[in-house]
Amino acid sequence: MMTDERWNAIVNCDAAYDGQFYYGVTTTGIFCRPSCKSRTPLQGHVRLYESAAEAIADRLRPCKRCKPDGMRLPDEEWVAAIREVIEARYPEPLTLPVLAELMHGSPYHMHRTFKRLTGESPASLLNSTRITAAKQLLLASAMPVREVAERVGFPNAAHFATVFQKAEGCSPSAYRQQQ
Secondary structure: OOOHHHHHHHHOOOHHHEOOEEEEEOOOOEEEOOOOOOOOOOHHHEEEEOOHHHHHHOOOEEOOOOOOOOOOOOHHHHHHHHHHHHHHHOOOOOOHHHHHHHOOOOHHHHHHHHHHHHOOOHHHHHHHHHHHHHHHHHHHOOOOHHHHHHHOOOOOHHHHHHHHHHHHOOOHHHHHHHO
């Protein structure tokens, strides 16, 4: 049960509470020690656990930063989790630092590990995921290109058109007309 005392321990990263409870964040699927230095989650997204085993049984992954189960998550599982976040949340402004924060790791380590195991950077996967979604919208709707760009997470239509042209060899409008 979430009490003010436990919430304050999470917010203040209080190591005195480590081992007394663990907290999981439903939006990331990760659980941490109270002392974890990751960004403070929204209180409504937090579940409390008496043990790391209880959090794992609830299908949460241990944080790479605070290692609440005492072990590192294998890199392959971590990269798979990063891929899942990118594919599920591609319309959001997912910069490398934001993604690293969500995945409880440093941007440099996350980028290096992801590229080593997949052969591409997280940004490359994000762009290709966005382009795939944009192609579907371009073909399935009469939505203006600007709106398609916004829907799939590009900050503006000009940037979207540049990335699309590089990936597909034609502009979004030309792609729509060819199909």
